[in-house]
Amino acid sequence: MVSLTHVDETGQRPHMVEIGDKSVTRREAHARATLRFPLEVAQSLAESGYMTSKGAVLTVAQLAGIMGTKATAQLIPLCHPLSLTGCKVEIAIEGCDALIDCRVKCEGKTGVEMEALTGATVAALTLYDMCKALSHDMVIQDVRLMGKTGGKRDFGTP
Numbered sequence: 001m002v003s004l005t006h007v008d009e010t011g012q013r014p015h016m017v018e019i020g021d022k023s024v025t026r027r028e029a030h031a032r033a034t035l036r037f038p039l040e041v042a043q044s045l046a047e048s049g050y051m052t053s054k055g056a057v058l059t060v061a062q063l064a065g066i067m068g069t070k071a072t073a074q075l076i077p078l079c080h081p082l083s084l085t086g087c088k089v090e091i092a093i094e095g096c097d098a099l100i101d102c103r104v105k106c107e108g109k110t111g112v113e114m115e116a117l118t119g120a121t122v123a124a125l126t127l128y129d130m131c132k133a134l135s136h137d138m139v140i141q142d143v144r145l146m147g148k149t150g151g152k153r154d155f156g157t158p
Contacts, residue, residue, distance in 0.1 A: 005017050014077070014078060015078070016078050016080065017078070017080075017110070019080065019109040019110050020109075022109040022110070023109070024107055024108060024109055025107070025108075025109075025150045025151070026105070026106075026107055026149075026150050027105065027106050027107070027108055027110070027111050027112050027148070027149070027150035027151065028103070028104070028105045028112065028147075028148065028149050028150060028158040029103070029104050029111060029112040029113045029115065029116035029117075029145065029147070029148040029149075029158055030101065030102070030103045030104075030116060030145070030146040030147045030148070030156070030157065030158040031101075031102050031113070031116035031117040031119065031120040031143070031144065031145050031146060032099060032100060032101050032102075032120055032142070032143070032144060032146050033100045033102075033120040033121055033123065033124040033140060033141075033142065033143040033144075034097050034098065034099055034100070034124075034140070034141050034142045034143075035097070035098040035100065035124045035127045035128060035138055035139070035140050035141075036096055036097050036098075036138060036139045036141060037096045037097070037098065037131070037135075037138055038096070038135050038137045038138070039096055040135070041096075041131060041134045041135045041137075041138070042093075042095065042096040044134060045057065045093075045131065045134075046093070050093075052130055052131060052133065052134070053133065054129075054130050054133075055130070057127060057130045057131060058091050058127075060126060060130055061089075061091060061100070061123045061124075061126040061127045061130065062089045062090075062091060062123065064122050064123055064125075064126035065087075065089035065100065065102055065119040065120065065122050065123030065126070066087050066089055066119065067122070068118045068119045068121065068122025068123065069084060069087045069102065069104050069112075069115040069116070069118060069119035070084065070087075070115075071118070071122075072114050072115045072118040072119075075118060076114055076118070079114050079115075080109075080110050082106050082108055082110070082112060082115065083106060083107075083108070084104060084105065084106050084112070084115065085105045085106050085107055086103075086104070086105040086106075087102070087103070087104050087105070087115075087119060088101075088102070088103045089101070089102050089103075089119055089120075089123050091123065091127075098124075098127055100120050100123045100124050100127075101120070101146075102116045102117075102119035102120040102123065103116065103158065104116045104119060110151075111148055111150065111151045112148070113145050113148050116145065116148075117143060117144075117145060120143060121140075121143055124140045124143070125140065128140060146158070
């Protein structure tokens with residue numbers, strides 16, 4: 001049976017996992033989120049060069065995603081604060097979809113999956129905020145971990 005690491009043996013009391021005895025390794029994670037625009041919004045954004053009255057939509061979302069990775073331990077109660085060595089947020093437009101990829105790196109004792117997931121999500125939320133004057137009919141979907149390396153188990157491709 002799989003046990004959860006953030007609760008005691010009774011499953012009732014949460015705690016931050018002790019990582020003091022773990023070895024420092026290079027950790028990397030890649031997360032993706034998708035924001036789907038209505039067709040007319042996607043066309044309008046493309047025609048404007050992704051500028052709205054709030055500014056450069058993609059640039060602001062990229063910066064927000066990076067800031068989100070650095071704020072993860074403040075948002076997710078049992079996450080350890082990490083000293084990140086790198087973060088890259090890329091946003092590709094494919095039709096009506098904005099594909100948001102967040103890649104995070106650190107040298108540490110715990111992984112950066114939550115930071116990557118938070119960065120991708122915050123970038124998607126920022127895109128929504130930047131474009132909501134055009135429509136509220138946008139959907140943030142498929143937030144997922146694409147890959148991670150450096151811990152007990154590697155997964156996918158970071």
